[in-house]
Amino acid sequence: MPRLSFLSCLLGIGWSAVPVPAQPPSGPVQSNLNSVLWAGTAVEHDAALLQTYNQAKALLDRALRDRNWTAALEQKDTAFRSLPPAVIMDIDETILDNSPFEAQLLAKGAGTFDPILWQNWVAEANAPPLPGALEFTHYAHQHGVTVFYVTNREARHKAAARANLDRAGFPFKKGVETLYCQGERPDWGADKTTRRAEIAAHYRILLLFGDDLGDFMSGANSPSAHRREMSDSNRENWGVRWFIVPNAMYGSWETSLYGPAGDTTEEQRQKLKFETLRRIFTRAGPAAKE
Numbered sequence: 010m011p012r013l014s015f016l017s018c019l020l021g022i023g024w025s026a027v028p029v030p031a032q033p034p035s036g037p038v039q040s041n042l043n044s045v046l047w048a049g050t051a052v053e054h055d056a057a058l059l060q061t062y063n064q065a066k067a068l069l070d071r072a073l074r075d076r077n078w079t080a081a082l083e084q085k086d087t088a089f090r091s092l093p094p095a096v097i098m099d100i101d102e103t104i105l106d107n108s109p110f111e112a113q114l115l116a117k118g119a120g121t122f123d124p125i126l127w128q129n130w131v132a133e134a135n136a137p138p139l140p141g142a143l144e145f146t147h148y149a150h151q152h153g154v155t156v157f158y159v160t161n162r163e164a165r166h167k168a169a170a171r172a173n174l175d176r177a178g179f180p181f182k183k184g185v186e187t188l189y190c191q192g193e194r195p196d197w198g199a200d201k202t203t204r205r206a207e208i209a210a211h212y213r214i215l216l217l218f219g220d221d222l223g224d225f226m227s228g229a230n231s232p233s234a235h236r237r238e239m240s241d242s243n244r245e246n247w248g249v250r251w252f253i254v255p256n257a258m259y260g261s262w263e264t265s266l267y268g269p270a271g272d273t274t275e276e277q278r279q280k281l282k283f284e285t286l287r288r289i290f291t292r293a294g295p296a297a298k299e
């Protein structure tokens with residue numbers, strides 16, 4: 010973090026002299042400001058998406074040729090070898106860009122989420138496609154790969170979600186239901202495992218795409234240390250079978266900071282975030298502990 014290092018040099022002090030406050034500073038905290046600006050304006054954000062989808066095309070070719078290839082943890086026995094190929098795409102922040110909605114939240118001072126504003130945004134069905142997503146999904150579609158869209162948008166928003174994907178130009182296989190929303194069936198909760206398992210029963214799943222650990226495996230809302238273990242135990246999948254795109258605006262990475270009491274107040278959440286800063290601070294090199 011060059012800014013802090015520069016400041017430390019100016020003051021002639023080491024890292025240990027830059028304390029992390031036990032309490033958040035007083036006054037309003039726009040904790041999502043940089044994240045939304047980055048997602049909405051940074052070419053680095055767009056390049057990361059293009060990098061993901063460009064790489065994924067090459068891996069799709071490999072996966073198609075290799076009958077033993079599957080990306081789904083739900084696909085355990087070998088029966089999948091003879092199944093037709095499919096890919097699974099998450100929607101929000103993976104192929105559709107909701108940064109205009111997040112910007113609206115900030116501009117209105119509406120906090121980190123507002124269900125009414127979200128409902129209105131979803132109904133508008135006007136979220137733009139993210140860079141590279143259209144090209145990749147059409148590439149897969151043209152190669153005979155069924156593209157599934159598995160989203161945690163609720164079942165009551167399904168028609169609007171479909172309208173948005175159509176307007177953005179995403180491909181849909183004729184005669185097959187390929188959009189799976191949360192709550193469409195009693196066992197289709199926020200954990201996407203049951204929906205992946207449903208697809209895995211009929212298709213060989215070549216690649217998975219998402220912006221959240223939950224788009225790849227069960228248990229994304231576990232405590233942070235366990236999430237890291239879950240990710241580390243699948244190192245060989247990242248960038249080969251699993252493609253994750255950056256989302257610093259929201260996700261299970263954030264809610265896992267709050268622990269099981271996810272319904273805490275904004276003030277309590279800010280406090281927990283500042284406590285987490287201490288944990289990051291102790292990960293710095295030896296000089297930090299001098």
Ligand SMILES: [Mg+2]
Nearest residue numbers: 099101102220
């Ligand atoms: Mg998402």
